[in-house]
Structure formats: structure tokens, C-alpha cells
Amino acid sequence: MNDLLLRAARLEPIERAPVWFMRQAGRYLPEYRAIREKHSFLEMVRTPELASTVTIQPVELMDVDAAIIFSDILVVPEAMGMQLVFEDGEGPKFPEPIRLYKQIKSLTDKDIVSKLRYVTDAIKLTKEKLNGRVPLIGFSGSPWTLFAYMVEGEGSKDFRYAKQMLYTRKEDAHLLLQKISDAVAQYLIAQIEAGADVVQIFDTWAGVLTPEDFIEFSLGYLIEIVQLVKQHTKRKAPIILFCKGANHSLSEIAMSGCDVISLDWTIDISEAKALLGDSVALQGNLDPAILYTTEEVIEEKVRAIAERMSEPRGHIFNLGHGIAPDVDPHNARVFVKAAKEAYRQKAE
Amino acid sequence: MNDLLLRAARLEPIERAPVWFMRQAGRYLPEYRAIREKHSFLEMVRTPELASTVTIQPVELMDVDAAIIFSDILVVPEAMGMQLVFEDGEGPKFPEPIRLYKQIKSLTDKDIVSKLRYVTDAIKLTKEKLNGRVPLIGFSGSPWTLFAYMVEGEGSKDFRYAKQMLYTRKEDAHLLLQKISDAVAQYLIAQIEAGADVVQIFDTWAGVLTPEDFIEFSLGYLIEIVQLVKQHTKRKAPIILFCKGANHSLSEIAMSGCDVISLDWTIDISEAKALLGDSVALQGNLDPAILYTTEEVIEEKVRAIAERMSEPRGHIFNLGHGIAPDVDPHNARVFVKAAKEAYRQKAE
Numbered sequence: 001m002n003d004l005l006l007r008a009a010r011l012e013p014i015e016r017a018p019v020w021f022m023r024q025a026g027r028y029l030p031e032y033r034a035i036r037e038k039h040s041f042l043e044m045v046r047t048p049e050l051a052s053t054v055t056i057q058p059v060e061l062m063d064v065d066a067a068i069i070f071s072d073i074l075v076v077p078e079a080m081g082m083q084l085v086f087e088d089g090e091g092p093k094f095p096e097p098i099r100l101y102k103q104i105k106s107l108t109d110k111d112i113v114s115k116l117r118y119v120t121d122a123i124k125l126t127k128e129k130l131n132g133r134v135p136l137i138g139f140s141g142s143p144w145t146l147f148a149y150m151v152e153g154e155g156s157k158d159f160r161y162a163k164q165m166l167y168t169r170k171e172d173a174h175l176l177l178q179k180i181s182d183a184v185a186q187y188l189i190a191q192i193e194a195g196a197d198v199v200q201i202f203d204t205w206a207g208v209l210t211p212e213d214f215i216e217f218s219l220g221y222l223i224e225i226v227q228l229v230k231q232h233t234k235r236k237a238p239i240i241l242f243c244k245g246a247n248h249s250l251s252e253i254a255m256s257g258c259d260v261i262s263l264d265w266t267i268d269i270s271e272a273k274a275l276l277g278d279s280v281a282l283q284g285n286l287d288p289a290i291l292y293t294t295e296e297v298i299e300e301k302v303r304a305i306a307e308r309m310s311e312p313r314g315h316i317f318n319l320g321h322g323i324a325p326d327v328d329p330h331n332a333r334v335f336v337k338a339a340k341e342a343y344r345q346k347a348e
Numbered sequence: 349m350n351d352l353l354l355r356a357a358r359l360e361p362i363e364r365a366p367v368w369f370m371r372q373a374g375r376y377l378p379e380y381r382a383i384r385e386k387h388s389f390l391e392m393v394r395t396p397e398l399a400s401t402v403t404i405q406p407v408e409l410m411d412v413d414a415a416i417i418f419s420d421i422l423v424v425p426e427a428m429g430m431q432l433v434f435e436d437g438e439g440p441k442f443p444e445p446i447r448l449y450k451q452i453k454s455l456t457d458k459d460i461v462s463k464l465r466y467v468t469d470a471i472k473l474t475k476e477k478l479n480g481r482v483p484l485i486g487f488s489g490s491p492w493t494l495f496a497y498m499v500e501g502e503g504s505k506d507f508r509y510a511k512q513m514l515y516t517r518k519e520d521a522h523l524l525l526q527k528i529s530d531a532v533a534q535y536l537i538a539q540i541e542a543g544a545d546v547v548q549i550f551d552t553w554a555g556v557l558t559p560e561d562f563i564e565f566s567l568g569y570l571i572e573i574v575q576l577v578k579q580h581t582k583r584k585a586p587i588i589l590f591c592k593g594a595n596h597s598l599s600e601i602a603m604s605g606c607d608v609i610s611l612d613w614t615i616d617i618s619e620a621k622a623l624l625g626d627s628v629a630l631q632g633n634l635d636p637a638i639l640y641t642t643e644e645v646i647e648e649k650v651r652a653i654a655e656r657m658s659e660p661r662g663h664i665f666n667l668g669h670g671i672a673p674d675v676d677p678h679n680a681r682v683f684v685k686a687a688k689e690a691y692r693q694k695a696e
Contacts, residue, residue, distance in 0.1 A: 003599060015616065072539065074561050098411050131688065158636065158637055158640075158672060159637060160637060160640050160672075160674075163635070163637040163638075163641075164637075164640050164641060167637075167638065167641045167645045167649075168641050168642050168645055207614060209613065209614075210614065210616075210635060211616055212616065233444065245593075248595065248614060248615060248616075265558050265595065266557075266558065266559065266596060267553060267559065267596060268558075268559055268560065268596075287511070288506065289506055289507060289508055289511040289512075289515075290511075290515065292506075292508050292511065292512050293511075293512060293515045293516050297515045297516055301515075324506060324508075326508075
């Protein structure tokens with residue numbers, strides 16, 4: 001097996017840094033769109049055969065060093081009892097957002113794993129199909145990011161309702177965050193038990209909180225989840241935390257016990273490395289907009305990251321956010337190739 | 349005159365920190381909406397009598413310590429030759445965004461001041477009406493933020509076109525940024541000559557750039573503007589820089605020669621103060637979403653900022669971004685009152 005990702009996450013010596021993309025099983029691939037034309041997004045998520053097919057596409061088409069299971073972070077709130085709607089051309093929505101105490105109470109963190117069996121089944125099937133080629137990554141949204149979606153009902157610019165709950169009904173907020181947290185921990189444990197070699201937690205909305213509130217309403221729960229998952233899975237699978245926009249709290253994130261921190265592009269990766277030392281591996285950091293440019297620029301920016309890291313040990317190439325649907329797959333391939341060659345060129 | 353803002357910007361001793369809001373002359377005020385119902389947004393911007401009327405509204409209705417001239421950052425690209433369209437219910441748009449070299453060449457940085465005479469006239473009229481009650485703040489968008497609007501044609505999630513130009517046609521990008529920069533410098537000088545007591549530069553999109561690119565494509569031009577404005581106005585008016593999302597570069601921003609740094613809410617203000625010492629005054633930092641909460645929470649969060657600053661010297665209360673249109677004016681008043689009392693309570 002190509003176990004570069006696992007060795008990178010453990011800071012073991014590696015000959016080159018592995019590379020994958022967030023959202024790599026997605027709309028930028030014509031082969032994905034061909035399947036998507038025949039099935040709704042949620043149908044694809046809920047059908048292990050379809051989910052595993054698109055999960056493997058980028059492994060074969062892009063030659064990335066890891067697969068990430070095709071799914072969506074919002075399946076967890078759905079399993080907790082919320083109605084989830086995906087309409088074409090629009091983002092996902094919860095028509096009945098959580099605003100009241102009785103709604104929080106009515107959500108469940110029980111039987112999450114059985115309700116999300118379609119995900120663990122997709123993981124098992126994907127592992128079979130991958131047949132050891134590359135590691136498979138499982139994932140979940142973070143409690144805070146899921147909370148924000150559940151309370152807003154959809155994406156938001158100002159997170160008015162989510163923040164209203166944090167600040168005016170702190171006990172309700174913590175009750176809901178704790179419920180989500182328990183569900184996420186069970187879900188990640190089940191994914192690892194089903195065969196996920198690595199798991200990543202996406203805290204996409206970390207950056208809309210003050211540093212103090214990030215610690216209280218997001219990181220506190222991430223720490224709990226990391227500890228629970230590690231305990232219940234015998235520390236088998238490395239855990240990647242991606243707290244977008246929370247570079248103000250990198251040391252605190254590193255102390256969570258996670259193995260890898262995934263960085264957005266608003267920090268120089270060499271500063272993160274200097275700050276965190278050997279406590280965690282580092283992933284990401286390339287502005288996703290770079291994939292809208294040219295071969296030369298992509299290669300130059302990838303090399304710049306390798307130079308800042310100085311050695312492949314503890315490094316995983318990735319974007320600073322998900323790959324955009326309108327990226328030319330050729331440019332994605334250029335990125336993968338450049339990432340694979342970056343440290344080699346440097347050594348020459 | 350209530351010159352608290354001027355003394356705060358110069359780090360002189362003050363009995364309490366002044367308070368104002370970004371976008372305080374705006375839709376959250378019923379008195380503003382009453383005028384807006386009868387006139388288009390651009391008509392209000394271009395008619396000094398109307399602009400000065402809404403500029404003064406928050407001084408009288410909210411009891412803030414400064415007025416900020418009612419205008420829009422996009423009047424500068426318009427004066428440079430772009431067609432600007434405001435449609436109700438939508439954001440502002442440039443139907444013909446700048447993508448080509450010949451479009452950049454066709455833009456002008458000449459006669460900006462005469463084309464924007466309606467702004468300097470509005471400043472003169474407002475100064476008369478204010479009659480020394482509070483200082484008047486002039487403003488402009490930063491070159492990078494204006495560049496992003498001009499190249500995208502509207503707001504953007506990924507700034508695909510703006511970044512494409514930065515990375516694949518760097519010379520064109522610098523040519524355009526330099527042109528905008530020259531226009532902005534002239535515009536700010538004219539505002540100060542017309543009577544603006546303070547000017548603020550809004551770099552709303554600073555945070556979408558990597559730290560390295562922020563220095564090259566944004567801060568470099570801000571430094572140039574600060575120096576030019578200071579030289580040509582005999583250092584008369586303090587300059588406030590608001591680089592939203594660029595807390596990674598606070599020391600560099602402070603070295604620009606600006607007087608005040610306006611902070612978003614993703615940093616603890618005491619850390620900014622510890623880092624920057626007496627080199628600049630600090631403004632802002634309150635999450636604008638706090639105004640969606642209650643009297644108690646607003647007071648608590650305002651007091652927390654005062655405690656972190658420890659003394660009013662060098663401090664200006666403000667939000668970390670513009671006040672939202674759906675904020676209850678009562679809550680805005682609670683914020684102003686709390687800000688005025690924050691250090692007094694602390695002293696007791």
C-alpha cells in the first residue's frame with residue numbers, strides 16, 4: 001500500500017509528501033458529473049455503490065495519494081432528526097432550523113451509527129475496491145460548524161442566529177454542541193471501525209468566532225472528540241483537524257491530541273512549523289484559487305510550500321479549502337504532479 | 349468640539365474612549381430609510397444635501413463621537429471611468445469588469461478630485477452643519493479591495509478573476525493597483541482639504557490573500573498612500589487602516605505610518621496592544637453580531653474590551669465590521685452607552 005499519508009501523519013521519514021484534495025470527489029471531474037446527472041446528490045451519498053465509485057475516481061484519474069469517502073457533513077444533523085434538503089443550484093438547507101430548547105431536546109444522538117450505516121457500508125465497499133492502493137479518509141463536520149448550519153438552516157454571512165444562541169442562551173448552545181459532539185464521536189469511531197485509515201474533522205466556520213469563543217464553543221468539543229475517538233479505536237487512525245480561519249489558536253489546536261493540522265492559506269506554513277515543531281504534521285496551505293491559474297504558477301506555488309516546509313517529513317500537500325467545481329481537471333493534475341516532484345527537485 | 353477621536357488617534361490622555369460605528373449612516377436607522385425611500389442610493393451619495401443629512405443622523409440619534417461621511421467605496425472606480433450599477437436588493441455591480449490590459453489603460457487617475465467633487469462638497473456641507481460638534485471621518489476603499497471589485501465586477505466568494513490577474517499577469521495587476529492607488533491618494537487628500545478631520549481606508553478583502561500577497565498587493569500600496577496623504581496634508585488628519593482578516597500582518601500594518609489600526613473580532617485586542625505597544629491606537633474588535641443579542645450581553649462584551657485595553661488612551665470603540673441593516677437601533681444605542689461608560693465603571 002501507498003502509506004505515505006499515514007507515515008506523514010505520524011511524522012515518520014518519507015521520501016516525498018503525499019498529496020490529496022479536499023472535495024476531490026466532486027463536480028470539477030467530468031466523470032463525477034456523468035454519474036451526478038443520473039442521480040441526486042443525496043442518492044449518491046446514500047448509495048454505497050455510487051459513493052464508492054466517485055470516491056475512487058480521483059485515485060484513478062488524478063493519481064492522488066489518498067481517497068476521501070464521498071459524503072456530506074450534513075448527514076449527521078439529518079441522522080439526529082433534522083430534515084435535510086438539497087436543491088439543484090442551491091446549497092443544502094434545513095427547512096426547520098433549530099432555535100428552541102424543545103427542538104434541541106427533540107434531536108437525538110442515539111443510533112447515529114445505524115442511521116449512517118450507508119456511510120460505513122460505503123467505506124467498507126471502497127476499501128474492498130481500493131484493495132490497498134491508497135489509504136481511505138473518513139470525515140465529519142465539527143460540532144461548531146454543524147451547530148452553525150443547524151441553527152441558521154443554511155449557510156450565512158453573519159451567523160446571526162447561531163451567535164444569538166451562543167451569547168444569549170449559552171446553556172442551550174452547550175447542550176446542542178454536546179449532543180452534536182457525542183454524535184460526531186460515535187460516527188468517526190464507526191468510520192474507523194469500518195476501515196477508514198485516517199479521519200478529518202472540518203471546522204469550516206471556525207474563523208467567524210472570536211479566539212475566545214473558538215476555544216469555548218469549538219475547540220473544547222474537538223478535544224473531547226479527539227480523545228474519545230483515540231480511546232475507542234486504540235489510536236489506530238490519525239486525526240486531521242481543519243479549523244479554517246483559526247490560525248490565532250494553532251498551539252491550542254495542536255494540543256488537542258490530533259495528528260495533523262490542515263491549514264488555510266492565510267498563514268506562512270513555515271511560521272506554523274516553527275510554532276508547532278514536531279507536535280503535529282501540517283497539511284494544506286495552498287490558496288485554492290491557484291488552480292485557476294497556469295501550469296507555471298501552480299508549480300511555482302507548490303515549490304514555494306515545499307521550500308517553506310524544508311523537508312517532506314510531517315507534510316501533506318493539499319489546498320487550503322475544497323477544490324472548486326469550475327477548476328480545470330488538467331490544473332488539478334498539474335498540482336498533483338508538482339506536489340509529487342516538489343521535494344525531489346529541491347533535493348537535486 | 350468633542351475631539352476625543354482625534355486625541356485617541358494621537359494616543360493622548362483621554363477620559364473615556366470615543367465610539368462610532370462603521371456604516372453608522374445606514375439602513376438600520378428608520379430615519380435613514382425614510383430618506384432612502386425617496387431617493388436611490390447613488391442619488392443620495394451624489395447629492396451633498398442628502399449625504400450630509402444622513403451623515404449627521406447617527407450623531408443626533410445615536411450620540412456617537414464622530415460622523416463618517418455617507419458615501420461608497422465604489423465611487424472611486426466610477427470616477428476612474430467604470431460604469432457602476434446599484435440595483436435594489438442586490439449588491440453594487442460593474443457590468444464591464446476590468447480583465448484586459450487595454451481596459452486597465454483606458455482607466456484614468458486624472459481629475460478624480462473634480463469628478464468626486466460631490467463628496468468633498470458633502471464634506472464641506474456636513475462640516476458646516478456639524479458646527480464643531482464631533483469630528484468628521486472621510487474614507488476610501490483600499491487599492492486591493494477596489495481592484496478586487498473592479499476585476500470581479502461584484503462581490504465574490506473565491507476572487508477567481510482578481511487572483512488570476514495577480515498570479516498570471518502580475519505586471520498588469522501592479523499597473524492597475526498603482527492607478528487605483530494614485531486615485532485613492534488624491535481622493536483622501538481632497539477629503540482632508542475639504543474638512544475631513546480623520547480618514548479611514550477600508551481593506552475589506554485583505555483576508556482573502558496569503559500574508560505574502562497581502563504585503564505585495566495590498567499593504568505596499570497602503571504605505572504609499574499613507575505617506576503621500578501625510579506629506580500633502582501636513583500630517584493634519586489621523587489615518588485609520590482597517591485590513592479585515594489580516595491580523596497575521598499587524599506589525600507590518602503598524603509600520604505603515606498610520607495612526608490607528610481598526611481590528612476585526614478574530615484577535616484578542618490585548619494581544620494586539622501587547623504586540624504594537626504605543627505605535628498606533630486601536631479601534632473596533634467587537635463582533636458585529638453582538639448587536640443581535642441583549643442589553644446585558646452587549647454591555648458585558650463592551651466591558652470585556654475595555655478590560656483588555658486596560659486604559660482609554662489609544663482606544664476607539666467600534667465594531668469589527670459595518671453595522672448590519674437589520675440591527676435594532678435600540679441595541680446600537682445600548683452599545684454606544686456601554687462604550688461611554690465602560691472605562692468609568694472600570695475606574696470605580
